[in-house]
Amino acid sequence: MKTKLRITLVALSTLLLVNSFQIQANTFEKTNSDPEKDKVLIYILRNILTRSHFVVKDMNDDFSEYVFEEFINGLDPNKRYFTQKDLKEFSKYKFQIDNQLLKEDVSFYNLVYSRFTEKIKNAKLYYGDLLASPFNYKKNETIDVDYDKVPFAKNENQLIDYWRKQMKLSTLIRIQDKIEKEKATKKKDKKYKIKTFAQLEKEARAEVLKNMDELYLRIEELEHEDWFSTFLNSVVGAFDPHTTYMAPRIKERFDQDMSGKLEGIGARLQKKGIYTHVFELVSGGPAWKQGDLEAGDIILEVAQGDKEPLDIVGMRLDDAIKFIKGKKGTEVRLTVKKKLDGSTKIISIIRDVVELEETFVKSSIVKKDGKKYAIIDLPKFYISFDDQNYRDSAKDMEKEIERLKSEGVSGLIIDLRNNGGGSLKTAIEISGLFIDKGPIVQIKYRGENPIVKKDIDPKIQWDGAVVVLVNEFSASASEIFAAAMQDYKRAVIIGGNQTYGKGTVQSVLPINQFTKYQKNLGALKMTIQKFYRINGGSTQIEGVYSDIAIPSRYSYMKFGERDLNGALIWDKVKQANYVQTNSYANFADVIFNSKQRISTDPKFKLINEYAKWLKENQDDTSYSLNFKKFTAEKKEQEKVSKKFKSVFDYKSNLEFISPKYEFSLFEKDPVLKDKRVAWHKNLSKDVYVSEALNVLSELKLKNKNEIVKN
Structure with missing residues (x-):
């Protein structure tokens, strides 16, 4: 953490420690509630966020309105509980929440939460009565399951009708599944007597009722802390979607996940x-x-x-x-x-044991047109700052490249698909393996000038051709590496239209470090930095646009940082001082050739059609509740889906093999050999890898005296 931020947080900690913050405990209907703890949390979170979050955000009427809507939608995402009458009563606080937070006042929360607990009790009566008898499956009616678009019920009667439609849809889905199972059983056993629709319908309603009873038993077991956390996340989420409050139990789970206990x-x-x-x-x-x-x-x-x-x-x-x-x-x-x-x-x-070995760098060699190429899979930018003996992705990449060089490979594909990021330090060091030296990324704290992070090692581990393979799940540190390779024109970026677009950094702050309060208050995961490319543009929202965009199932979907509510904006800073390597003599021609192949390839055309169909399904959120129409809709969807059954079926004539150093490892570990065989088989069936190899094989390096260096 940068010195200035550390000083700010220390000062804030001191402020909170010396503050004579005395709170009168209010009574609240839940015996497990702790009004004092709630107010301490609000006080500390408010101060941390307003002083140290990357974004300077006024706690004003707009802020209040955001918290109002987020909390209500967080409690009632499916519009099952609150009516417009309730919202009218709640709305007296719509533009007052900011003022309440400044006074550690939880009146809004108390009102909404107490109403919510009443509604939970009513809900058990609603669904119980509705599921007691068969629905009218001949009635022509529909339900829209995009609840963001559905208004809250006007009154209790409409609310009960919302419940009826939701229970009817759940029942219809189960009936349909049961009918399919009956047909499958009959196919296996000709003597089997298929159950009647009435029998299946009754069974389906009983199952829905059982599930609903179990759901509400669990809801009743939730404590005040669980619901108050929802409110606090509505507050902290107003700053940005990656800033979250973690209650003590959630923080414990987070620590277990980060430690690799999967x-x-x-x-x-x-x-x-x-x-x-x-x-x-x-x-x-x-x-x-x-x-x-x-x-x-x-x-x-x-x-x-x-x-x-x-x-x-x-x-x-x-x-x-x-x-x-x-x-x-x-x-x-x-x-x-x-x-x-x-x-x-x-x-x-x-289920299986999750092998950490599979999260590390690995490579495979393939021959194409008489030349050797390699693909390096980098699942994560891993490092351990606590354990010096733990694997380090930068050191592993350097070692892997050296081994591949000894085998005479002519070019590298760096596969960053589904790589969600990791260590910034290793992203910078890995970028440095492919350039002489120079800026890699810029980072910016709140209200400060950007800091240019550089590779200072003049050694180039790999000076040959490079293709970077990405997709819509490539995020954070992956985007820093891909952006640096693109800005230096050191590699061709190929894959989805653009990467995920997460250009922010979060720090996890244990809240008890800011107070003498004895009870465990959990932690705040807060956005403290923003990333910028060396060309000045942020990776936030935009991510990295591929030089060669290949159709994928996500091509038309709402997906990525840009689709998160409240995501920080894209902006830019001053360009860093760097010089492109211009490593290739035919960079533009290779990109043009690939785009031509992709546009005429039947396989990629089918993938593009499939992506459009998926987008249509995403947008169509309405279902018929008439049984015949519901069944017809499902059959039509299944019919269309058959067209795309083989969309990702592909087989190249390429043979992928392990680098030689792994052969001795296979003798000691046959399981590792089996895993590599499976991976190589998948690579030979990967249409994206095949096109990346086409690009790699066409790239021609300039003569060394032609290349402009830093």
Whole structure:
């Protein structure tokens, strides 16, 4: 952390420690509430954010309105509880929350939360009555599941109708699944007697009722701290979407995740409201290998093998993880809502031990047109500042390149797809392996001039041709490396239209360091810096645009930093002093040739069509609640989806092999050999790798006396 920020935080800490902050405890209906602790939290968070967050933000009426809407939507994302009458009552505080926060006043929170607890009690009556008898499946009506677009109910009658439609949709989905299972059973056993629609409908309603009962049992188990955290995140989130408050239990889970204690399927999970989100997949883990689960997906249900699924909506994260974890070799079936198109999908994953080895640098060699090329997979910019013996991605990259040079490779592909970032230090050092020396990135603190971070080592580890392969999940440190390679014209960037666009840095601050208050207050993850390219532009929002954009399933989707509510803006600073390497004699020609191939390739045309279809599905959030129409819609979707069944089927004639140094490792570790064989097989079926190799093979280096150096 920079000196000035450290001084600011120390000063703030001193301010809070010496402050004679006395609070009168107010009574609140929940016995586990702690009004004193709540007010201490508001006081400290307010001071930290207004003094040290990257953005100077006034706590004014606009701020108040944001918190008002975020908190209400956080409690009631599906419009199940509050009516417009409730909102009218709440609205007396709509532009007063900023003033209340300045006085550690939680009147707004208390009003909304107390009303919310009343509504929770009513909800059990609503869904119980609605699920007691069959729905009218002949009625022509629809439901829109994009609840951001749906207004709050006008009154209690309309609210009950909202409930009816939601319960009816849940029942319809289960009926449809049951009908498919009945057909499959009949196909296997001709003597099997298929159940009637009435029987299946009754079973479906019973299952929905069971899931709802379990959901509300879990909701009732949530404590005041859980709901107050939702309010605090509405407050801190007004500064930017990456600034979050972590209650003590969540902070403990965060520390476990960061230390590498990963959950059975190899996924890091995050709680947002009542939903469990997939935050990140661990490279090489079971979920990553299976391929269907993606960051941003929401896990709705968990089943152990072929047993009945358990609804985990509303469940605490710790409890949800217990069901997702399991012994190696056992099956878990996750029912997820896909981030991509909002569809619901069941994903089967065989649990395994998550091998950290798979998160490290590895390479593969391939021959094309008589020349050797290599692809280096860099899943993360890893480092440990506490353990000097831990692997370091910069040192590993340097060593891997040296080994590949000894085998006579002519060019490198650096694969940064799905690389969510990591250490800034290693991103700078790895960039330095490909240039003489010079600026790599600029970082900026609040109210200060940007600091230029440089590679100061004149050694060039690799002076040959380089292609950097990215996608929409390449973020943070990945974008710094890709941007530097692009700005120096040292590499061709190929992949998705643009990378993720996360150009901010967060620091995790334990809140108790700012006060003598004895109870554990959790932590604040706060944005303190912003990244800028050496050309002056920020990587925030824009990310890095590929020199060669290849169609992908995400091409038309709302995805990335630019689609986050309240994301910091793109801006620019003064360009750093650097000189392009201009390493290639035919840079523009190679890019033109690749774009021509992509535009005429039937495979990429099909992928582009598929991406457009996914976008249509994402935008179409309405479902018919008439059984015949609901079934027809599903059949039509399945019919269209068959067209894209083979969209990513591809097989090149290329043979990928391990570098020679790994052969001796295989003798000691046959499992590692199997993993590499599987990886090489996937590379030969990767259409994006094939095009990256086409580009790499065409690049021609300038003579050394032609290259302009720093």
